[in-house]
Amino acid sequence: MAAVQISLPLPVLPEGWSGEKDFKPIGHLSHATDRNIEPVGPHFLAHARRKRHKRTFSEDDR
Amino acid sequence: MSAEADPTQRVAIGISFGNSYSSIAFTSAEGKAEVIANEDGDRQIPSILSYVGGEELHAGQAKGQLVRNTKNTVAYFRDFLGQDFKSIDPTPCHQSAHPIQHESTIGFKIQDSAEETENTVTVSEITTRHLKRLRISASDYLGKNVNAAVITVPTNFADAQKDALNKAAKEAGLEVLQFISEPVAAVLAYDARPEAKLADKVVVVADLGGIRSDIAVIASRGGIYTVLATHHDYEVSGSVLDQALMDHFAKEFIKKHKSAGDPRENDRSLAKLKLECEAVKKALSIGTSANFSVESLANGVDFQATINRSRYEILASKNFAAFARLVTHAVEKANLDPLDVSEIILGGGNSHTPKVASAVRNLFPESTIVLAPSTSSTAINPSELSVRGAAIQASLIQEFELEDIEQSTHPAVTVTPHTAKAVGILLISGDEGTAVFHTIVDAETPLPVRRTAIIATPREGGNVLLKLAEGLRHIKITKPEPRVREPSSDDEDDESEEEEEEVREKTWKVDAVLSEAALKGVKKGAKIEVQINIGHDLTVNAIFREVGGKGGVRGILQGPKVTQNGSA
């Protein structure tokens, strides 16, 4: 999928900010909801292929 | 003959099989879906069979028999497949062969052979005969023996109904590769167009058919579809639109020919009236006026009249409004707001009617695209949406072993965790209260997912903060400033004041912060690429880097703790 283009700027890093290797984990994602995806269309087929062969997106790209 | 099970020997088509009309389509070598006309030149093929002296008439020819040969003409039968007699509504069959209970199934008592005797023909057998005719039309057109199909069904078609349809198709020489749902087929028909761009969006498919209307709210995420809510209605349908016209012309007829009686009170007159009113309704989709003309409408009296489109729109205004309300109701069922809907695909034959589209248009904000012939020059023919989607799906899977298709459609593959909330990034400020939240991965996105955003930087470049968060959509309502009433004698002024409406906007609120990252010494005018990967276990893998720059920052967030009952 094409990248999301965002024209508003990122904030300036606050003085004194620190994080190990410049990254600071803070929270977790909310629990997911199980839903049925429709087994239709080319993108579903790619999804099913990844799922069955336990492949990631980047492995799939190659 | 039995269907060919060897994938290399398959000739597969797409079929939409409605209660009123069916269509057949194939996908050309160039990957384009093409709808096939039957021998009569029809692409919307009436789902009707009629028997005259042992001869089987199909489709348009059978429809003509509704006037003289009502008892031996079978119509509106799809929804009876795989059903119990007690659970069906026979109303649509008032003016054709009536459904009856036959053992554990449903049948029609018709004289379908040259003999004078009546036979009970089951709904399965009728379906087989209808599908066989469709198969032959497609085979004749393609010059190849069609032996497989993807068939569209409503989202509420039960397994028993699918099983019955599967058997009936097999009897007709068609191997059903897959049943796909009608609204999803419609979305696929649009997404398969070469100019279509993949996006994350909420699409509503609103189908106004002949005897039912069906609405589906679908999350479309990079070409993967999840049905969030559906709504079905059997009161609002094309037949009530026909009825509005029938009542109108019947009254006009009575006014003009008092002694000839009410054409609605005699079966044959009623059938003629109905056929002509459907034709008038179709004509009003393109023309601003249409002619009604029936020979010997009642008691041998001919009747001719004209009607203009605006008159029709008034006659049926309640029905148009009711259909539009079904659409908003389905959006509510999905816990969404009209502002969340990116597109509305109008399907079903009645979506040719401009007023159907405008009634829906009026209940949604301007940001919602309404795809119907009267609102979009690039709209796909609403009567052909399902069949086009079916033909595309057929071309995608026709070389697969049936077993492989079944495996991919199994819940083990289709049941997928979906994000509960949107994941995005804070802009302008790092403070949750004042920042602008921008979504990168939407809520209701199936996992795993990967999305990339390209983001602007502060004017001078330098060190930037990348703060990921979960966001919640918030509808901001601004009430208009109460205007000071100036003493005025002009009545019109008062009216325009009342019309001022509150302004509703879609905004976002930060719900919970996920992580912070820093990119230092960013060049002036540079752009930052943020790539977010979310695994099925909700692990987040984020990569932040300057576009065209070296290095970058990587971060990993573990998924939430698995709760006691094991749900993750």
Ligand SMILES: Nc1ncnc2c1ncn2[C@@H]1O[C@H](COP(=O)(O)OP(=O)(O)OP(=O)(O)O)[C@@H](O)[C@H]1O
């Ligand atoms: N050009 C048109 N303008 C207006 N109405 C039309 C047009 N073409 C078809 N219709 C109407 O559309 C309806 C048929 O819709 P569709 O072809 O989607 O049928 P279907 O899927 O078999 O519907 P159902 O199963 O609800 O009976 C009929 O009411 C028909 O009169």
Ligand SMILES: [Mg+2]
């Ligand atoms: Mg339909």
